[in-house]
Amino acid sequence: MIKRADIVLLLCMALGVAVLSCTQQRSPCFEPKIVSVALGTYRLAGDTVEVDTFLTxxxxxxxxxxxxxxxxxxxxxxxxxxxxVDSTRWLIIPHYDDSTAPATLPEAYDTLTFYHSQKLTFISNACGYAYYYTLTGVKTTYNSIDSILITNNSVDNNASTQHVKIYY
Amino acid sequence: MPVHSMLKYTISLLAMLLVSYCARAQEDEDSTANKKVVVTQNQLCIGADFFQPVINSFSGAKKSYEIMIDYALEKDVYAVLEGGFGNAKVDYTSPALRYTSSNSFFRMGVNKSMLTRMHRNDWDCVFIGVRYAMGFIRRSDAYYEIENQYFGNTSGMVPATGMTAHWLELTGGLRVELFKGICAGYNVRTKFLMNPKAFRELAPYYIAGFGKGEKTAVFDFNMYISYAIRWAKKKPTAPQQ
Structure with missing residues (x-):
């Protein structure tokens, strides 16, 4: 047989849990709600070896x-x-780490144009919705930039992905 | 909470429950040394969860109501059918997300009592059980806003839709007869959503009978008050000579 005191104790516990658990507050959002294209700058050392290029x-x-x-x-x-829109333009003013290069002149500026499609994505009730993108292409001017390469075209909340490499 | 942690936690809780009551059952058993109790009655128990209405009264955002029926089979096994309905309202700002959802659900499964009967009218039980459950969810049009301080905010609406949830439960608990035919008890439950892919696109904040729609494993608690209807079992007819 089970004692009635057990039930009374449990009732008190349940009421306590009810009071503590019943309020609906929005949980904090820990996901990025605005995603971005991650870029890296490189230069080729030899035919296949690439090294980071640091801009000043x-x-x-x-x-x-x-x-x-x-x-x-x-x-x-x-x-x-x-x-x-389906394209976004960015201007890079490089300020090379090379005192002999005329990096501050407008002739050294390059314009990057990203072509993309966007997808409405539900993240969570805490974060709501966000737009994720698919890169469909990228164009650049070649004043300072040598070439450009899309390495991953899915732009989402994965922070460890690099999407575009820029070679100087 | 990861599914395996939740499972481990539930099994530990159920094990503690069993150990504590098996110890008590052992004492009871010792005192009634080797008496075999013959059950002479059928029992149908009809109950309602009175814990959910308490939560409902504190929460304006979600409501849930639940009833249960169980029938005593042989060997202290109970066939259980549970059902209910509920709704939820999400009205968040910054960024805005607004919708309502409602659902009904049912669960079916069995409980196995772990207590030894002390006499034939002893219907108290400490049990473990399993359930299969289904929920039928209807979500309204959802209004959303995406904040973007660089390009400007956007907003829109996701059309209303219906979803079906399937989940499994491991449960344990106890029930005691407070007065003749009037019983009370509780269940602790761990629930595992079987079709989480169906909820990738705006999972409902709350599914009555399950819990948070975004979780694949949840922990829950019910307290029932129930009424037991009992009637005599048919005596086996003697073989005709």
Whole structure:
């Protein structure tokens, strides 16, 4: 037989749990809600070996928006994409780490154009929705840049992925 | 909480429950040394969860109601059928996410009592059990907003849809007869969603009978008050000469 006192004790515990568990508060969101294209700058040393290229005080400017970034990591930076159109343009002012190069002149600037499609993606009730992107192409001017390569075209909340390599 | 941790936690909890009550059962058994109790009655128990309405009264965002029926089979096994309904309302801001959902559900399975009967009217039990459950969910149009301080905010609507959830449960608990025919008890449950892929696109915040729709494994607790209907078993007819 089970004692009635057991039940009374459990009732008290249950009421305590009910009071503690019943309020609905939005959980904090730990996922990035705005995703970006991760870029890296390189140069070729020989035919196949690539090494990081560090730019000195580069600036990365999103054309058609007031967004302007001074890049702290000189060889790794990111570009946001517009959810309203299918292409987004960015301007790189490289400021080479080479005192002989005329890096501050407009002739050294390059424009990157990312072509993309966007997909509305549900992250969670805490974070809501976000746009993820698929890169369909990238074009650049070649004032300072030698070439450009898409290495991964899925732009989502995976922070460890590099999407585009830029060779100087 | 990862599924394997949850499973480990549940098994530990059920084991503790069993050990504590098996110890008590052993004492009871010793005192009634080797008496074999013959059950002469059938029992059908009809109950309602009174724990959920307590939670409902504190929460404006979700509601859930649940009833259960069980029938005593042979060898202290009970066939169990449970069902209920509920709803939830999400009204978040910054970024906005707004929708409502409602669902009904049923569960079916068995409980096995682990207590030895002390006499033929002893229907108290400490049990473990398994369930298979289905929930039928309806979500309204969902309004969302995506904040973007660089390019501007966007908003839109995801159309209403229906979903079906399947889940399995491991459960344990106890039930005691407080007064003649009036019983009370509780269940602890660990639930494992079997079709999480169906909830990738805006999982409902709350599924009555299951819990948070975004989780694949949840832990839950019910408290039931029930009424036992008992009637005499048919005596086996003597073989005709």
């Amino acid at each position: 005080d580069p600036e990365f400017i999103c054309i058609d928006t007031p967004l302007r970034q001074t890049i702290s990591a000189k060889n790794r930076f990111s570009a946001l994409l517009s959810p309203f």
